[in-house]
Amino acid sequence: MEYILRLIGYIIIIFFNGLMYFFLHSHFYFTVLCLLVLAPFCSVALNFWLRKNIEIDILAASAGDDYVRTGQEAYFYIEVMNNTFAPSLDAKIRLKISNDFIERETEETIAVPVRIRGVYRVELPLRAELPGIITVSALSVRIKDLVGFVPLTKKLDSKASVTILPQDGFRLNYDRNVIESGMLESEESTKRGNDFSDVQEIREYIPGDKLMSIHWKLSAKRDILMVKDRVSMSDRQLVLMLELIKDPIRLDGILTAAYTAVKTLCEEHTTVRLFYWSMGRYDYEDVRIDYIEELKNAFAKMYYEKLYLNPEEGASHMREVHPEIKSYMHITSDGSDAVITLRDNG
Amino acid sequence: MARKKEKEPELILCEGIRLSDSFFEQKEKRILTLILKGFIVYLITMGGIGFYLSALDIKYNALLCHFVIFVMAIVCAMLYYSLTVENLGYAIVFILFAGLVYMFRDYINSGFYAIVNITIKASSEYLGTDVQRLYNEKITDRYVTVTFVSLFIGIVMDILFNVNISRRMKYVDTFLTVMFFNVIPLYIIMEPKLIYTLMLLIGMGMALVLKSGRHYNPLMQTKKKDTLYEIKRKKSVKRRELSYVYDVKTLAGAAGVAAVFVFIVVVAVSVFKPVETFNVGYEENQYKELTMAGVSLFMTDGFDGFYRGRGRDGGLKSGKLGDVSQITPDHQTDIIMQFTPYEPTGLYLKGFTGRKYLPYQNEWLGGADVRYDSSTPTEVKTPEADALERDFEAGKENTGKGVMRLKYIDNYTGTAYLPYYYTGTLEKSSGFYEISYFPRLSGNHTKVSVNDYPDGKPYTEEDLYVPEENIETIRSFISEAGLATATTPEVINGVMNYFQENIPYTVKPGRTPDNKDFVNYFLSENKKGYCAHFAASATLIFRYMGIPARYIEGYALSMEDVFNGELVEDKAYADYYEGYNAYGDTALVEVDVTDDDAHAWVEVFDSRYGWVVVDVTPSSGEVEEVDDFWSEFDKLTNGGNDEEGSDDGGTFGISDEAVKTVIYVLLGILLLIICGFFLSILVTKIMYRVKYLKAEPADRLVMYIAAKRRRFRGKDKSLKELINYRELITALAERAGVEADEGLIRLYERAGFSGTGISEAEFNEAVEGFEALLKAPVAKDEGEI
Known part of the structure; x- marks a missing residue:
């Protein structure tokens, strides 16, 4: 409608200038008439040129850390690059902003300028309130020409993501006895980690092996990296199982509790096996975590899982799939808060 | 309790993602x-x-x-x-x-x-x-x-x-x-x-x-x-x-x-x-040509040319006096005249003869001696012309006979303006009216007998009539001019001299006030004027002194006007003039008689020569009264009273028809602006109402609270500035001495900042909650807020 009204207004202006020219037969009004007639064509031609050459990229960066926590700002950048002499004062970029993990998304429009032979950068600071992966995708751009008659649209295919981890700025208040009752053997395992007698076999290094597993002496002798494949002396380990339920608020509580618990244990040099139920594979994901970095990676990987409604879904398969696990820490939600309980798998 | 400034909530994009304030x-x-x-x-x-x-x-x-x-x-x-x-x-x-x-x-x-x-x-x-x-x-x-x-x-x-x-x-x-x-x-x-x-x-x-x-x-x-x-x-x-x-x-x-x-x-x-x-070979389009006359008028007279109108004969309107504050000629040609110049004196074209003056109505009763628009050509003859013709035919000195050709342009009155002393039939030929005339040349002493006039009466009682209302003023004038005992020539010369020395000529004498007589006002109060003032007054003065006199309107041409004319080449001199010519054998000259030449003078009866022209209007030193902006501004602030000592109380400035028209137009414009203002408010309100009714509940709620916020007055005026919903609702709750309803705040924030919207029920709930806060009695500790 805006464009039609502008066009009608412009035609009226041309008409009145035409009348003035007819009446006065003035060279000036003839010039004005030429300008008014030519301007839209020139403007549209420039706009086609611009559409062909415009490039729009979405970039992402986090503030300081590799990952962004809930409550922090995730910085996205929209770069509008134009190598032509055709500018636009109004280019509307259609963006899709989503958190794929919790399945929330919105479409927003942002109007930006297109500079002549230059780059315009928009900083888009998004504050994540829930964990997951925030993705900003540029879907299309609608470029208004200089006199504003013919907007041209170009499809875009650029996106960037930032992983949002739960907050870790507080200490977990947990029942130490509950945790410790499930971690005795694991602790023993950790303490005996350097004992060579616990090594089941020595093999060649495979990418992904931990640095601490490398047998440095042997590697030096053979001139090739060798690793020690450890085996736990016990069948009781600290197993932590969390539920990936669909309610985003409750899920945030569960993830925050899980993250905080694992992080606390890592800081105390305790190995944790993190379990969660994968609806896609219909099996458990079992991630061994010794370090904070492994915890972050585990969460980042977990964000690609599909959520489910049942808050006991994960626990319900444990006895069948992992009967060897005697007990485990179960993290779910009671409707408002996250709850950590020791579950006997017997 | 001092109100704490809260941070405005960040824009919610979708659940879990906000746009940071940064x-x-x-x-x-x-x-x-x-x-x-x-x-x-x-x-x-x-x-x-x-x-x-x-x-x-x-x-x-x-x-x-x-x-x-x-x-x-x-x-x-x-x-x-x-x-x-x-x-x-x-x-x-x-x-x-x-x-x-x-x-x-x-x-x-x-x-x-x-x-x-x-x-x-x-x-x-x-x-x-x-x-x-x-x-x-x-x-x-x-x-x-x-x-x-x-x-x-x-x-x-x-x-x-x-x-x-x-x-x-x-x-x-x-x-x-x-x-x-x-x-x-x-x-x-x-x-x-x-x-x-x-x-x-x-x-x-x-x-x-x-x-x-x-x-x-x-x-x-x-x-x-x-x-x-x-x-x-x-x-x-x-x-x-x-x-x-x-x-x-x-x-x-x-x-x-x-x-x-x-x-x-x-x-x-x-x-x-x-x-x-660009314009080589281009001919103006017809529409532009149509505007050229108007533009010409504007260029010469400015806006005056439009609002004063045209064809007013320079302020002379067939005996109607005092209706205009100033002479505003349109400079357009009224008559095209062809004649042969014969001596270096001016030429008068007589049109209207005023016989009876109506005091306070400020009008001369009378009319045209000859009309050119009558259905049949009329033979016209005057005793003066007859006498001159006789002498001319007898071959006496200083006599002559001319033929004048006249084309009347835009003359809606039908009055034929003719030279002294015309005779014969006014006939039309090739677009011109032709008339013969016998001018009284300098040195001509042709006598006119009383018997030459019909019934032997060269004049009537009307030609000596002076209205009662004017007698006192005229008497005072005669006394002041020292003419009480003067002879006829002394009276005529005395009046002319008095006017020349004491009463200035001006084209802007001001309009005669409605309740005043034109002659009395001129002679006793205003004491300035143009030809009509002098001629009308002199006519009554002469009459009072026993000299038969008439008020005449027409055109007076100077020799400068004549010399500015153009020769008519295909006409023979002999066909248009015979007799004595001070210039010798000249030629037929075409002269444009314009509004600027309009004039009024007096005819008095001379027992020897009959009715003769007496022009009492003093010569004018006034070339063109065009004042600068500041003096015009000064006049405006003084009510248009441009002469010091004028005692009309600024009446002509305000009562002038043109000024009145301008004032009415300005008042009309003002009225239109006021009406337009209120109409625009009404339209805005209707549009707002329509938009409000058609809006979704969330939008409607935003509009509702914005409207409410605008209405805060008096002590609540500070609430206007609270754009943040939380601040506003909290302040209102504090004013009422109750706890702010967090649910209500969230409802407003959701309507205003999130894309999720609200339901109709929630809208009603939000409105009711807000209305309750507005209507709640003010708590005693309100001043602390």
Whole structure:
């Protein structure tokens, strides 16, 4: 409608200038008439040129850390690059902003300028309130020409993501006895980690092996990296199982509790096996975590899982799939808060 | 309890993702943008001024004008840095400007008149009209005065166009304003220099592009007034747009592209269609020709020409007196006269004869002696003509016979204006009426016998009638003039001398007040006037003194008018004049008799020569009363009373028909503006109501609370400033002494900031909650809030 009204207004202006020219037969009004007639064509031609050459990229960066926590700002950048002499004062970029993990998304429009032979950068600071992966995708751009008659649209295919981890700025208040009752053997395992007698076999290094597993002496002798494949002396380990339920608020509580618990244990040099139920594979994901970095990676990987409604879904398969696990820490939600309980798998 | 400033909630994009406030903390570069806008204003202003001056080839100090207008444009643009700067800055600029204008008023005034005079001359040349009046330039150095007036107009335009351009890029309004006066040179086929066409059109092109882009205006009215980004809401809160306010580099780039485009097109047009040959072989279109008469009138008389109307015979309206405040001839030709000049005296064409004066009605009863519009040609004869004809036929000295040809133009009265002393039949031939006449040449002593008049009565009682109402005034006049015991020639000469010495001639005597008599007012109060005043008064004075007299209206031509005429080549002198001619055998001359020649005089009966012309109007030293702006302004403030000592209480200024008309028109316009204002409010309210009813619940709630917020008055006025819903609801709750309802706050925040919207039930709940807070009695500790 805006464009039609502008066009009608412009035609009226041309008409009145035409009348003035007819009446006065003035060279000036003839010039004005030429300008008014030519301007839209020139403007549209420039706009086609611009559409062909415009490039729009979405970039992402986090503030300081590799990952962004809930409550922090995730910085996205929209770069509008134009190598032509055709500018636009109004280019509307259609963006899709989503958190794929919790399945929330919105479409927003942002109007930006297109500079002549230059780059315009928009900083888009998004504050994540829930964990997951925030993705900003540029879907299309609608470029208004200089006199504003013919907007041209170009499809875009650029996106960037930032992983949002739960907050870790507080200490977990947990029942130490509950945790410790499930971690005795694991602790023993950790303490005996350097004992060579616990090594089941020595093999060649495979990418992904931990640095601490490398047998440095042997590697030096053979001139090739060798690793020690450890085996736990016990069948009781600290197993932590969390539920990936669909309610985003409750899920945030569960993830925050899980993250905080694992992080606390890592800081105390305790190995944790993190379990969660994968609806896609219909099996458990079992991630061994010794370090904070492994915890972050585990969460980042977990964000690609599909959520489910049942808050006991994960626990319900444990006895069948992992009967060897005697007990485990179960993290779910009671409707408002996250709850950590020791579950006997017997 | 002091109210704590809360942070406005961040914009919710979707669940779990908000747009951080830091997005809105990015700043725009206002100064650079304002400079760009100032530059556009400079281009338009200087382009507009240069357009006019260069088209009419008026010399001035262009460099100084460019510099001052550029600096002023930038300064004015900078006033838009903030609302405070704008308000304060404009006040300072106006005071300084007014001071400078007052200081240099003579230069500005003279420069303005110089431009007007040059325009009038150029227009007259184009339209083929004579320059009838020029304004008096107090300072004659046009180079200086035109420079001054250009600076004055330039600064005014800078201020005006900054309002138009900086705020809203109103390029159409600006163009119309610039072209309002610049159409004048174009009308008379005078084109501006290329540089000024370029400046004006580049400025316009830039403004058009910026306006179309819609990203040029800072957020002056909002809290975050220097932010680079804003949220634009469209129709509903769900349809919003994150939008940049403006980017100076892009604005400059777009303006630059517009400038290059305009430059190329203008130069190309100038090359392929040069201005010098543009109108070669072109004939004016008929519509323009239709306007030329009106424009001619405007050029000669200004607006007076329109509102005073035409064809008023220079203020003489067939015996009607005192109806106009000033003589306003239309300078148009009323009669085309062909005759042979015979001696260096003036020539009178008699039309209306006033016989009976009606006091207070200010009118002479009488009429035309001869009409040219009668169905059958009438034979006309006067005893004076008969006597002169007899002497001419007898071959006496100083006698002659002429034939005059007259073409009456736009003479709606049908009065035939004829020379002294006409005789025969008024016949039409080749578009002209022809009449024979026997002039009483200098040195002619042809006697007219009383018996030559019908019934032996050369005059009637009417020719000696003086109304009772005028007797006292006339008696006083005669006493003052010392004519009580004078003879007839002494009376006539005495009156003429008295008028010449004591009563000045003026074309602007002022209108005779409604309750006053024309002659009495002239002789005893106003004591100034034009020919009708002198002739009417003299007629009554002569009558009072026993001299038969008549009031006559017609045209009086000087020999200068005659010599300005053109020879009629295909006519023989002998066919149009016989007898004595002081110039020898001349030729038939065609003279345009215009409104300027309209005149009134007196005919008195002389026992020897019959009815003879007595012209009592004193010679006028008044060339053209065109005052400057300041004296006109002074007159305006004095109620139009332009003569010191005038005791009419400013009546003619206010009662003048034209002034009244202007006042009525102004009042009408004012009334229209007031009606338009209220109508616009009504329309806005209706539109708002329609929008409100059609809006979705979330939008409706936003509109509802915005409307409520606007209505806070008195003690609650501070609540108006609380844009944040939380702040507003909390403040109202505190005022009522209750706890703020968090649910209610969240409902409003959801409606206002999230895209999820609210239901109809929630809308009702939110409205009820808010209304309850508004209606709740004020708690006693309200003052602490």
